[in-house]
Amino acid sequence: MDARMNEKMVINVEEEVRIGVYVCQCGLNIAQTVNCEKVAEEASEIGDVIVSKSIGYACSEPGQKEIREDILENGLNRIVMASCSPRLHEPTFRQMIQDAGLNPYLLEMANLREQCSWVHMKEPEAATQKALDLVEMAVSRVRLLESLSEETLPLIKRSLVIGGGVAGIQAALDLADNGYDVVMVEKHPSIGGTMAQLDKTFPTMDCSI
Amino acid sequence: MTDAGRHPRITLHTMSEIVGVKGYVGNFDVKIVKKARYVDEKECTACGDCVKVCPVVRPDEFNMGLSSRKAIFSPFPQAVPSAYLININECLGHNPSVCAKCVDACDKKCINFHMSDEEISLNVGTIIVATGHEPYNPKELDEYGYTRFENVLTSLEFERLVNAGGPSNGELVRPSDRKHPESIGFIQCVGSRSARKGSEYCSNICCMNTIKSTLILKEHYPDMEIKVFYMDIRAFGKGFEDLYKRSRRLGVQYLRGLPGTVEETEGGKIRVAVENTATGKIEFYELDMLVLAIGIKPSKGTRRLQEMLGLQLTPDGFYLEAHPKLQPVDAATRGIFYAGTAEGPKDIKESVTQASAAVARAIRLMHRGEIKTEPITAEIIDEKCKFCGKCAEVCPYNAIKVDTKKKTPAAVNTAACAGCGTCAAECKFDAIIMNHYTDDQINNQTDTMLRNKSEERILVFACNWCSYAGADYAGVSRLQYPSNVRLIRTMCSGRVDEKFIWHAFLKGAPVVLVSGCHIGDCHYIDANRWTEKRIEKVHKKMEKMGIRPERLQLEWISAAEGIRFAGVMKKMEGLRKSVSEHEITETVEILKKKMKKKKKQRS
Numbered sequence: 001m002d003a004r005m006n007e008k009m010v011i012n013v014e015e016e017v018r019i020g021v022y023v024c025q026c027g028l029n030i031a032q033t034v035n036c037e038k039v040a041e042e043a044s045e046i047g048d049v050i051v052s053k054s055i056g057y058a059c060s061e062p063g064q065k066e067i068r069e070d071i072l073e074n075g076l077n078r079i080v081m082a083s084c085s086p087r088l089h090e091p092t093f094r095q096m097i098q099d100a101g102l103n104p105y106l107l108e109m110a111n112l113r114e115q116c117s118w119v120h121m122k123e124p125e126a127a128t129q130k131a132l133d134l135v136e137m138a139v140s141r142v143r144l145l146e147s148l149s150e151e152t153l154p155l156i157k158r159s160l161v162i163g164g165g166v167a168g169i170q171a172a173l174d175l176a177d178n179g180y181d182v183v184m185v186e187k188h189p190s191i192g193g194t195m196a197q198l199d200k201t202f203p204t205m206d207c208s209i
Numbered sequence: 210m211t212d213a214g215r216h217p218r219i220t221l222h223t224m225s226e227i228v229g230v231k232g233y234v235g236n237f238d239v240k241i242v243k244k245a246r247y248v249d250e251k252e253c254t255a256c257g258d259c260v261k262v263c264p265v266v267r268p269d270e271f272n273m274g275l276s277s278r279k280a281i282f283s284p285f286p287q288a289v290p291s292a293y294l295i296n297i298n299e300c301l302g303h304n305p306s307v308c309a310k311c312v313d314a315c316d317k318k319c320i321n322f323h324m325s326d327e328e329i330s331l332n333v334g335t336i337i338v339a340t341g342h343e344p345y346n347p348k349e350l351d352e353y354g355y356t357r358f359e360n361v362l363t364s365l366e367f368e369r370l371v372n373a374g375g376p377s378n379g380e381l382v383r384p385s386d387r388k389h390p391e392s393i394g395f396i397q398c399v400g401s402r403s404a405r406k407g408s409e410y411c412s413n414i415c416c417m418n419t420i421k422s423t424l425i426l427k428e429h430y431p432d433m434e435i436k437v438f439y440m441d442i443r444a445f446g447k448g449f450e451d452l453y454k455r456s457r458r459l460g461v462q463y464l465r466g467l468p469g470t471v472e473e474t475e476g477g478k479i480r481v482a483v484e485n486t487a488t489g490k491i492e493f494y495e496l497d498m499l500v501l502a503i504g505i506k507p508s509k510g511t512r513r514l515q516e517m518l519g520l521q522l523t524p525d526g527f528y529l530e531a532h533p534k535l536q537p538v539d540a541a542t543r544g545i546f547y548a549g550t551a552e553g554p555k556d557i558k559e560s561v562t563q564a565s566a567a568v569a570r571a572i573r574l575m576h577r578g579e580i581k582t583e584p585i586t587a588e589i590i591d592e593k594c595k596f597c598g599k600c601a602e603v604c605p606y607n608a609i610k611v612d613t614k615k616k617t618p619a620a621v622n623t624a625a626c627a628g629c630g631t632c633a634a635e636c637k638f639d640a641i642i643m644n645h646y647t648d649d650q651i652n653n654q655t656d657t658m659l660r661n662k663s664e665e666r667i668l669v670f671a672c673n674w675c676s677y678a679g680a681d682y683a684g685v686s687r688l689q690y691p692s693n694v695r696l697i698r699t700m701c702s703g704r705v706d707e708k709f710i711w712h713a714f715l716k717g718a719p720v721v722l723v724s725g726c727h728i729g730d731c732h733y734i735d736a737n738r739w740t741e742k743r744i745e746k747v748h749k750k751m752e753k754m755g756i757r758p759e760r761l762q763l764e765w766i767s768a769a770e771g772i773r774f775a776g777v778m779k780k781m782e783g784l785r786k787s788v789s790e791h792e793i794t795e796t797v798e799i800l801k802k803k804m805k806k807k808k809k810q811r812s
Contacts, residue, residue, distance in 0.1 A: 085681045086698070087673070088532065105584070105645060114684030115696060119775070126692035133658060133695060140657040144650045148584035153624050155235035155580040156334040159571055162227060162514065166557050167549025168339035169213045170564035175337075176218035178572055183331060184213065185241055186223045187510070190288035192210050193341050197271065197365060199372040199379075201557055202421040203448035208557070 017143050020051040020076040021135060022067055024058035024083035026113055033117035033124050034131045039082065043135045048143060050074050058083050064096045071100040078142045082110035082135045103147035110134040158183065165193025214289035222329065223290060226510070230336070230517045233627065234544030235580035237336060241329040246294045248281070249319035253292035255283060259311035259320065265299050269376070273366040275384070276376030281311050281320075286374060295320070334580075335544045335571040336518065338528060339564065340510060342550040345400030345407055345503040353396065353501055358473040359385040361499045364395075364418055371425055381426070383498055385477035390497030392434035393426065394481055395419045396468055401504035402440065410525050412504030413554035416443045419502045420456050427459040435461045436494060438468055438483055446556070464492075471499060505554040518545055519732050521675065523769045527553045538567040541674055541732065541768070546570050585628040585645045585700065587621050593640035594618035600632035600641060603703075605734035629733035630704030634743070646699055652712050658695045663717035664790055667694045667781045670709065672702045672737075675726035675767050682771030690778035693785075701725065703736035707747055710761060715800040719788035720760050722781055727765040737765075754803070756796050760788060 023040040025031035036054040044052035051070050057063050058081060070076060079102070081093045086109040094104035112131050120127040157180055161172045164186030172182045184191070195201075198208040213219055222243050229240035248259075265280035280299040283291065295311075302308030302322065312320045344365050347355045354361050360383050362370070373379035383390050397415060400407030416439070423435050442463065444453040457463065468483040479499045485492045507526035515522055520540050521529040528547050531539040538546050546567035549560040574580065587600075587609070596616045601609040608625035609632060611617070619640070621632075633643035658666055671677040677698050683690065699705060702725025713721050723744060731737040741763065748758040762784070764777050 085677075085684070087678060087681055088535070111681075111696070114681040116692075118684040118687055119690055120692040121687065121689060123692050130692050130695070137654045137657045137695065137697075140653040141650050144647070144653055145645070148644055150581040150584050151623060152579050152581055153235055155575060155578055156237075156332050157575050157578060158331075158333045159335045159337060159575070160237070160239055160331075160333040161337045161339060163339035163341050163549070163551065164213070164221070164223070165339060165341040165549055165560070167341070167551070167560040167564040168337070169210060170561045171337045171339055171548050171568050172213050172219050173216065174565050174568040175571065176216045178568070180218065180572065180575065182216075182219045183239075183333065184219055184221050185225045185227060186221070187226050188284070189223050189246070189294045190284045190290070191213060191221065191223065192285075192287075192289065194344070194365075195557060196210070196285065196287070197273075197372075198368050199375075200421060200425055202417045203446065203452055203558075205421065205424065205452075 015077060017048045017078055018050045018074065018076050019048045019078045019080060019139060019142060020067065020070055020074070021046075021049055021053070021080045021139065022058050022082065023052070023054045023112070023131075023135065024063070024081065025054060025056055026084060027057065030083070030112050030117040033121050033127045034112055035124070035128045038128060039131045039135060042132050043082075043139070046136060046139050048078075049139060050076060059089050059092055068096060068100040071097065071102060077102060077106060078145065079107050080110060080135060080138045080142050081107065082112050082131065082138065084113040085109075085111050085115070103149075105148040106142070106145050108138040108142035108145060110138040157181070160185065163193070164188075164191030166195040168193070210287065210289045221290065224294070225329075227514060227517065228328075232332075233625070234542075234574065235334045237333050237544065239331050239333055239336075241331070243327040243329055245297070245324040245326050246292065247297060247300075247320060247322060247324050248293045248295060249321065250290050250292040252317050252319040254317065255291040255293060256316075257283075258314045258316070259293060262310040262314045264308065264310070265301060267296070267299055272369045272376045273363070275366060275369055292319075334575050335546065337546050337548055337564075337567050337571060338514065338518070338520070338540070338551050339548040340508045340514060340551040342505040342508050342554070345412075345506050347399050347501045347503055349406055350399065352470050353399065353468070353499075354471045354473065354479075355501060358471070358477075358479060358499075359383075360390075360473075360477050360479055360497065361471065361501065363501050363503045364415065364422070365503065367422060367500045371422070371429075381430070383477060389430070390433070392436070392496045393498045393500065394436045394438060394479070394494065394496045395422065395500045395502055397437065397439040397502045398467065399501040399503050400506070408504060408506065408525060410554065411443065413443075414556045415502040415504060417446070417449055417452070417556065419500075420444065420449075420452050422500070423456045423461040424452065424459070427456070427461065431459075436496065437461060437463045438466060438481070439463060440465070440467060446558070505550055508551065511551070516729055518542060519734060520545065521726075521730060521768050523553070525553070527551065529769055538563055538570055541678075544574060582624060583628060586623045586626040587628070587630065587632050588642045588644060589619045589621060590640050590642065591618040593638050595638050595640070597637070599635050599637070603631045603635045603736075603739050605629065605631070605736050627733055629701035629736040630699060631701065631733070631736045631739050634704055634706040635739060643704060646704055648706065648708065651697060651699070651709055654697050655709065655713050655716060655718075658697075659713070659716040659718055664719050664788075664793055665693050665785075666718060667691065667720055667722065667778070667785055668713050668718045669694060669696045669722045669724060669778075669781070670702065670705045671696045671698055672725040672732070673698055673700045674732035675730065675765070676702070676724035676774070678768035679766040679770045679774040682769060683774045684771075686771045688771055688775040690775040691782040693782070694778050701731070701733045701736050702740040703731075703733060705740060705743070707743060710747055711800060714756065714760070714796050715804070717793055717797055719793055720762065720781055720785045722762045722764060722777070724764045724766050724777070727767055730767060754799050756799060757788075757792070759784065
C-alpha cells in the first residue's frame with residue numbers, strides 16, 4: 001500500500017457500477033462439489049454484472065493476471081471473488097485489484113470453499129444453489145461498497161517480548177541484532193525457562209545453556 | 210542467555226508480569242509490575258557471602274526440590290541476571306528486623322528490605338508472546354505412584370539428576386538410598402494422548418527426550434538395563450530416527466505397552482505390570498527407578514494474557530494462530546506474534562525457528578516506522594447526533610468523545626477506533642456510519658438471501674474473528690451441516706444492530722442466529738457484552754409483540770470450535786423446522802404494522 005494507491009483510488013467511484021464476478025474452482029476443492037460454470041453463468045444475469053467467469057485458481061498469478069486485465073479492459077469497478085475464505089485470501093485479492101487501479105475496499109468475497117463446497121460435499125446441487133446465493137449476496141453488498149483510504153500513523157520501533165525461555169531469548173536477540181529495542185519480561189528471577197533445566201538436548205546432544 | 214542479558218538493546222525485566230495492555234499495533238501501551246528483588250540487581254556481584262550466613266533452608270525449585278537453597282539465593286549458577294534475590298515470604302529478617310545476617314555479610318550493601326514492587330509503563334510497536342508452558346503434573350495418575358514412591362521421578366527431575374550442575378553433580382542416584390540404579394524404566398505419554406487424564410494431544414518432545422536420556426545413560430553406564438514403555442515412538446524430526454536407532458543398537462529395550470500398575474517392592478524397587486502389545490502378554494518388571502515422560506501443558510498465565518491482548522486459544526488451551534499454515538506465527542490481533550511452546554508443544558529447534566519467524570514478521574511491520582491503519586472505522590453524521598453519549602459509553606477503546614452538556618456532536622478518534630461497530634449498532638439516531646459494514650450493505654445481503662424461499666433459510670450473523678473463523682474451521686475439518694445456512698460477516702457481533710434482526714424477520718426469516726466470540730474472548734475487548742444485552746432486549750420485545758423469542762438465538766463460537774459450529778447449525782435447522790409458514794407470515798404482519806405505526810408517529 002503506497003502513495004500510488006491514494007492517487008488511483010479516487011477513480012471510478014462516482015461512475016456506474018460495473019461488477020466482475022470470478023468463481024474460483026480451487027482445482028477440485030470447490031469444483032468437485034459446486035458447479036462453478038453454472039454459478040458463473042447464472043451470476044452473469046445479475047444486474048450490473050459485466051463479467052462473470054469460472055476460473056481454475058484465482059489466487060495463482062495467471063488467475064490474477066486474467067482478472068486484472070478484465071478490470072482494465074471492461075472498466076470494472078467492483079469485484080466479487082467467489083473462492084475461499086476472506087480470512088485467507090482477502091489481502092491477496094485486495095492487492096490484486098489495487099494493482100489494477102481500484103480501491104482495495106471495492107472487493108467482496110463469497111466463501112465457496114470453507115463454507116460451501118467443503119461442508120456440503122454430499123449435496124452438489126444444494127451446494128451449487130447455495131454458492132449462487134452467496135454470490136448474489138456478495139454482489140448486492142459489493143454494489144454498495146465505497147472506496148476507503150487508509151491512515152498512516154507513527155509506529156514505535158520497540159518490541160515487547162513476553163517470556164524469557166528459549167523462544168523469547170531467540171526473539172529478543174534477533175530483534176536486537178536487527179537494530180530494534182527490546183523489552184523482555186520474565187516472571188521468574190532468571191531467564192532461561194525450561195531449557196536451562198535440561199542437560200543435553202536432542203538431536204545434537206549438546207549442552208542446553 | 211548471557212548474550213540476551215548484556216545486549217545493549219535488550220532491557221530485561223525479571224520477576225515481572227504484564228498487568229495491562231492497551232492500544233493497537235504500532236502503539237501498544239503496556240503496564241508491567243516488577244516484583245521487589247530486595248537485592249540491588251546492578252550492584253550485586255553474586256559473591257555468595259549472603260548465602261553462607263542465611264539460616265533459612267528451603268527446597269530448590271530449579272532442581273525440582275531435589276536439593277536445597279537459602280531464602281537469599283541465585284536460582285542457578287548461570288542465571289541471568291546473576292544478581293541474588295530474597296524470597297521475602299521465607300526471610301526472617303525484614304520486618305521487624307530479627308535476622309538481617311545477610312545485610313551484615315554484604316560488603317557492597319546491596320540488600321534492601323525496603324525495596325517495593327515497581328510499576329513500569331512503556332510503549333511498544335509489536336509484541337512477541339513467548340510465555341512457554343507448564344510441565345504436566347503426573348500426581349493425578351495414581352497408578353504410576355508419583356510422590357507415593359520415592360524412586361518414581363518425572364523426566365524433568367531426571368534431567369536435574371543427570372545434569373552436571375544438578376544436585377548430584379551429574380551422578381545418577383536413587384532418591385531413596387542414593388545408590389546407582391542398575392535398571393531403569395521410562396513410561397511415555399504421561400499426561401499426553403489420553404482422553405482420560407492429562408491431555409489428548411501429543412506433547413511432541415517426550416519421545417525424543419526419553420531417547421536422549423537413554424543415550425546419556427548408555428554413555429555413562431553402558432551396562433544399565435533400560436526399558437522404555439511406549440505406545441509408539443514419534444521420531445519425526447531431522448536426525449531423530451538416527452538417535453532412536455542408536456538407542457536401540459546400544460541395547461535399550463523398547464516395549465510397546467503402557468504400564469497398568471506400578472508398585473513399590475522391597476528395597477525401594479519398582480514393580481511394573483504392563484501388557485506388552487507386541488507379545489500380547491502381561492509382563493512384570495522389577496526396576497530400580499522409574500521415569501515418567503511428562504507432557505507439556507499450556508502455561509498458567511495463558512488465559513489472563515489472552516484476555517488482556519484479545520487473543521484466541523485452541524481447545525487445548527494454547528494460543529491460536531491467525532492461520533495454521535500460512536500465518537503460523539501471527540496472532541489474529543495485528544502486531545502480536547507467537548514463539549515457542551505458548552503456541553503449542555514443540556522442541557527447542559522449532560521454538561527457535563518460530564522465534565526467528567516471529568521476529569521477521571514483527572520487523573516486516575516495524576521497519577517503515579509508520580503503520581497504515583485499516584479504514585474500517587466509525588464515522589459520525591454530525592447533523593443526526595443528539596449528544597446522548599451512548600456511543601462513547603459502549604466504545605471498548607474510548608475512541609469516541611462526546612460532550613453531553615455542551616451538546617457537541619460525538620467525534621471518533623480513528624486511530625483508536627478498532628472498527629467493531631458497536632457504537633453504530635447502539636446509536637438510536639442512526640448518526641453513526643460503520644464504514645465497510647454500513648446498515649445498507651448488511652441489509653442488502655439479508656434481502657438477497659431471503660428474496661425467495663425465505664422460510665428455508667437460516668440467517669447467521671457471524672463475527673470475523675471467532676464465529677466466522679469457526680465456520681471456516683468446520684470447513685477445513687470437512688464437517689457437514691445443513692446447506693440452507695447463510696452467513697453474514699461482521700467484524701464483531703457488537704455490530705449486529707437490533708434493526709438488522711427486525712429487518713430479517715420482516716423479510717420472512719424463520720430463524721436468526723447472532724454469533725460471536727465467547728465472553729472474555731472478544732477481539733474488541735468486551736464489545737460482545739453489548740451484543741448479549743441487546744439480544745436480551747430484543748428477546749423481551751419479541752415476547753411482547755407475540756413473536757416466539759426462540760427464533761432469535763445467540764451463540765458464542767470460537768475460531769477453534771468447528772465441531773461446535775456444525776452442531777449449532779444442526780440445532781438451528783431443528784429450530785427452523787419448528788417455525789411454520791403461518792408463524793412467519795404472522796410475524797411479518799406484526800412487524801409491518803409496527804413499522805407503519807412508527808412512521809405515523811414520526812410524521
